[in-house]
Amino acid sequence: MADIASLKQALAVSPDNLPLLLLLGKAYLEEFQFQDARETFEKVIELEPGNPEARTQVAQILEVEGRSSEAIIRLEQVNAEHPGYATAWMLRAKFALSENDGESARECYDRAVGIDTEVADAELLKRIREAGGNKPSQEKGHPTPMASSDSRAGAFFDADLNEDYEESFDDDEIEIEFEEKPDADFDRVGGMEGVKEEIRMKILYPMENKELFEAYGKKAGGGVLLYGPPGCGKTLISRATAGEINAKFFNIGLHQILDMWIGKSEEKLHEIFEVARRQAPSVLFFDEVDALAADRKDLRASAGRTLINQFLSELDSEAAENDGVLVLGATNAPWHLDSAFLRPGRFDRLIFVPPPDVEAREEIVKIMADGKPVVGLDPANLAKRVKDFSGADIKAVFDQAIEASLGEAMESGKIVPVTQKQLVKAAKAVKPSTRKWFESARNYALYANQSGLYDEILEYLGINK
Amino acid sequence: MSELSHGILLQEQGKMEEAEACFRSVLAQEPENDFAYNRLALCLLDQEGKKTLALDSIGEAIRIQPEYPFHHAIKSLILASLRRGKDGLEASDVAIALDPEDSFSLATKANAYCAMNRWAEGEEWSRRALAADSDNSMAANLLTHTLRMQGKSDLNAIAVDQMLAANPESDIAHINAGWTALQRGDHRKAEEHFREALRLDPDCDHAREGLVESFRARSPLYRAYLSYCFFMQRFTGGKQWMIIIGIYLVYRFASKALQKVSPLLAGGLTFLWLALVMWVWLAPGIGNLLILLDRNARLALRSSERAQGIAIGGGLILGLIAIGFGFGFDLSPAILGGFGLLISTIPASLTFDNESLPGRIVFGSITAYIYLATIGTVVLEMMNQGKELHAAVMPLGTIGVLAAVICTWLGNVPALRRKKEI
Numbered sequence: 001m002a003d004i005a006s007l008k009q010a011l012a013v014s015p016d017n018l019p020l021l022l023l024l025g026k027a028y029l030e031e032f033q034f035q036d037a038r039e040t041f042e043k044v045i046e047l048e049p050g051n052p053e054a055r056t057q058v059a060q061i062l063e064v065e066g067r068s069s070e071a072i073i074r075l076e077q078v079n080a081e082h083p084g085y086a087t088a089w090m091l092r093a094k095f096a097l098s099e100n101d102g103e104s105a106r107e108c109y110d111r112a113v114g115i116d117t118e119v120a121d122a123e124l125l126k127r128i129r130e131a132g133g134n135k136p137s138q139e140k141g142h143p144t145p146m147a148s149s150d151s152r153a154g155a156f157f158d159a160d161l162n163e164d165y166e167e168s169f170d171d172d173e174i175e176i177e178f179e180e181k182p183d184a185d186f187d188r189v190g191g192m193e194g195v196k197e198e199i200r201m202k203i204l205y206p207m208e209n210k211e212l213f214e215a216y217g218k219k220a221g222g223g224v225l226l227y228g229p230p231g232c233g234k235t236l237i238s239r240a241t242a243g244e245i246n247a248k249f250f251n252i253g254l255h256q257i258l259d260m261w262i263g264k265s266e267e268k269l270h271e272i273f274e275v276a277r278r279q280a281p282s283v284l285f286f287d288e289v290d291a292l293a294a295d296r297k298d299l300r301a302s303a304g305r306t307l308i309n310q311f312l313s314e315l316d317s318e319a320a321e322n323d324g325v326l327v328l329g330a331t332n333a334p335w336h337l338d339s340a341f342l343r344p345g346r347f348d349r350l351i352f353v354p355p356p357d358v359e360a361r362e363e364i365v366k367i368m369a370d371g372k373p374v375v376g377l378d379p380a381n382l383a384k385r386v387k388d389f390s391g392a393d394i395k396a397v398f399d400q401a402i403e404a405s406l407g408e409a410m411e412s413g414k415i416v417p418v419t420q421k422q423l424v425k426a427a428k429a430v431k432p433s434t435r436k437w438f439e440s441a442r443n444y445a446l447y448a449n450q451s452g453l454y455d456e457i458l459e460y461l462g463i464n465k
Numbered sequence: 466m467s468e469l470s471h472g473i474l475l476q477e478q479g480k481m482e483e484a485e486a487c488f489r490s491v492l493a494q495e496p497e498n499d500f501a502y503n504r505l506a507l508c509l510l511d512q513e514g515k516k517t518l519a520l521d522s523i524g525e526a527i528r529i530q531p532e533y534p535f536h537h538a539i540k541s542l543i544l545a546s547l548r549r550g551k552d553g554l555e556a557s558d559v560a561i562a563l564d565p566e567d568s569f570s571l572a573t574k575a576n577a578y579c580a581m582n583r584w585a586e587g588e589e590w591s592r593r594a595l596a597a598d599s600d601n602s603m604a605a606n607l608l609t610h611t612l613r614m615q616g617k618s619d620l621n622a623i624a625v626d627q628m629l630a631a632n633p634e635s636d637i638a639h640i641n642a643g644w645t646a647l648q649r650g651d652h653r654k655a656e657e658h659f660r661e662a663l664r665l666d667p668d669c670d671h672a673r674e675g676l677v678e679s680f681r682a683r684s685p686l687y688r689a690y691l692s693y694c695f696f697m698q699r700f701t702g703g704k705q706w707m708i709i710i711g712i713y714l715v716y717r718f719a720s721k722a723l724q725k726v727s728p729l730l731a732g733g734l735t736f737l738w739l740a741l742v743m744w745v746w747l748a749p750g751i752g753n754l755l756i757l758l759d760r761n762a763r764l765a766l767r768s769s770e771r772a773q774g775i776a777i778g779g780g781l782i783l784g785l786i787a788i789g790f791g792f793g794f795d796l797s798p799a800i801l802g803g804f805g806l807l808i809s810t811i812p813a814s815l816t817f818d819n820e821s822l823p824g825r826i827v828f829g830s831i832t833a834y835i836y837l838a839t840i841g842t843v844v845l846e847m848m849n850q851g852k853e854l855h856a857a858v859m860p861l862g863t864i865g866v867l868a869a870v871i872c873t874w875l876g877n878v879p880a881l882r883r884k885k886e887i
Binding site: 254258291294295335443448 | 475478480660663665667765
């Protein structure tokens with residue numbers, strides 16, 4: 001914000017310059033010079049009687065001065081004359097909240113955010129909810145679909161507002177698949193000993209010996225981020241972690257949260273956390289967490305900031321609230337996470353899940369071969385030949401070999417078994433998908449690793465900086 | 466967050482393939498959504514070998530919403546990236562006609578001029594775009610680029626400072642600042658800026674290339690080569706040829722004149738000329754070899770650049786050692802082998818880091834021929850045991866030398882140096 005002296009200087013040259021006057025008014029407000037601020041905004045109104053910004057600011061000043069009734073009347077006038085001015089609706093939401101009228105506050109808040117997502121304020125929304133404004137506005141046309149900051153993008157949605165949006169949330173609407181007792185544990189996950197040990201140290205031991213770890217300033221529970229190339233067992237190891245601690249496992253996919261309606265994604269996320277809290281001890285596993293916890297710098301042209309704020313707010317909930325809830329996030333692009341998520345109390349522990357090691361690959365090979373007409377299989381040999389392959393890549397090897405056998409079977413009209421030779425041939429043809437990931441990861445580890453977050457990637461690649 | 470919004474997020478995170486899938490899914494449900502087509506086009510534009518598909522996609526967006534200038538502006542960007550600058554200009558003109566004050570459309574016109582190496586017009590239109598919106602980062606980037614290409618160092622320095630002041634967290638601004646520093650000969654400052662650009666966007670290949678260039682520029686000789694490159698960049702292709710031919714004619718004239726005065730001086734001039742010509746071709750490869758010797762800097766090199774460094778730098782050093790050894794101990798196989806290695810460096814400089822597949826095939830074949838001819842010559846000479854040159858040596862050598870000379874001309878054919886944009 002420009003300083004008052006320089007703004008006054010500029011206004012001396014151009015005394016009727018509205019943008020300058022508005023800036024000066026705001027500068028006064030920042031300095032708590034309410035009288036001067038009000039005079040400046042009144043001058044704007046004098047020059048342009050309908051100016052919504054100046055009128056809203058005056059209403060705000062009146063509220064500060066304790067003249068609430070007058071403030072609300074003025075604000076209502078602005079709302080009536082300029083229904084598309086989001087700031088006035090947001091201010092009205094705050095006024096309603098100060099009157100402890102959660103429902104009205106929520107209605108005004110939704111209306112403001114429906115007009116302009118930039119004004120969304122997760123903290124305010126939380127307070128509104130606490131005041132009873134739990135349900136999104138049900139007025140027809142509200143909540144409005146999420147508009148991108150690109151007004152064109154918003155226009156595309158406006159055409160087909162969902163007229164059926166009438167019901168608010170309840171738990172039953174969130175289709176969360178959760179496992180009462182995951183059938184996986186570390187014994188059932190072949191290989192990956194390094195990752196398991198890291199999980200034991202960072203998650204399991206602190207949970208089992210809470211007091212001991214607390215004595216050393218280490219905490220139990222909270223958030224842990226698993227990162228690594230796609231298809232390398234992040235979900236499996238998360239499920240096994242839940243199995244190890246006998247916790248319920250909630251596998252949350254992006255599709256279960258994302259919703260085109262303003263506020264609804266946030267509601268869903270909140271409900272998911274609430275369900276997990278009720279079902280504690282539980283493990284909440286968020287796949288593709290980089291979409292939910294995206295760097296806000298990447299959200300210039302897309303909506304979703306409020307969802308990010310909501311996620312942060314859920315992670316930050318009082319320790320007691322999240323007690324017994326372990327939040328695991330999985331991503332193949334940790335660098336796209338907003339740095340706020342990596343702060344203490346959130347995803348403050350990172351675990352690198354590399355491509356499966358030779359034991360894990362052998363295990364995967366055995367699983368893939370199970371129930372298929374494979375003869376002469378040498379899992380150990382094949383596992384050595386598929387170095388750097390992800391689980392999905394190994395599946396592709398089997399698919400290719402099976403297709404070759406199927407072709408022969410179609411010709412001969414009888415079952416032709418898959419041989420080790422065919423599998424080896426397919427292993428040569430399939431290129432490991434993890435290579436592309438490591439190309440990118442290497443760059444992040446080399447150039448954007450000031451805090452040493454990605455040292456494990458460098459170690460894995462055998463790079464000594 | 467809708468699927469479209471999710472696609473936009475993925476796009477801004479640089480996950481183009483996933484974003485493309487998202488936009489296609491949106492279009493499957495809303496086949497007349499021109500905004501989704503527009504976003505899909507931008508996604509395709511950022512992917513290797515999908516520019517023509519991007520053009521199709523933006524064509525659909527224009528069909529649905531022909532009055533929207535943004536679609537035409539994106540079309541201009543795509544055409545310029547396909548090296549169809551003239552068509553790009555036309556598309557920009559349509560966008561500007563629809564909204565004369567739209568800064569983005571004005572910037573795409575500047576971009577189209579840049580695609581044709583018409584730097585002065587590029588500068589003019591980027592200034593117009595900035596006049597319409599001083600926060601237009603694309604226009605600011607184009608302005609610094611055009612100023613640098615025209616050698617307007619002072620103006621460029623101001624523009625870069627403004628760009629950095631406006632957004633110190635912009636990788637593009639740091640890349641521009643890096644190139645400006647390199648143009649000034651300040652390779653340390655350039656390295657700082659490129660490192661910062663890579664910190665901000667580690668996947669940015671432009672920043673990595675700049676960093677490699679700043680490492681190479683640690684050598685004064687390489688900086689001299691860079692100055693020559695910056696000088697030549699100011700001109701369009703035709704003028705560049707005129708300058709090269711002009712310098713050659715001056716050399717020929719001076720050489721003839723010196724022959725009459727002092728044959729020794731004329732010989733010296735010829736040596737200098739050949740060294741200069743060789744240096745122009747070999748400088749990047751030798752620069753890469755020097756980078757390879759630095760354990761930290763070498764991490765910035767691509768595998769093709771490493772190979773280039775070894776083939777050229779290694780060929781040059783081994784060649785010179787072999788020639789020196791051969792003359793010292795009167796060993797003709799060593800002398801011939803050394804010359805063979807020296808000659809091989811010319812086609813090798815056009816092989817490893819060449820974007821064009823036909824180029825890699827042509828120059829790679831010539832390099833392979835010279836290696837084989839060199840090995841053959843050395844073996845024949847060793848078998849010859851000090852007698853006169855083997856009958857096969859002369860034709861093998863002559864073909865190799867001629868092929869290397871031809872490479873210096875073929876190396877200027879764009880189709881053999883740049884990848885075909887599709």
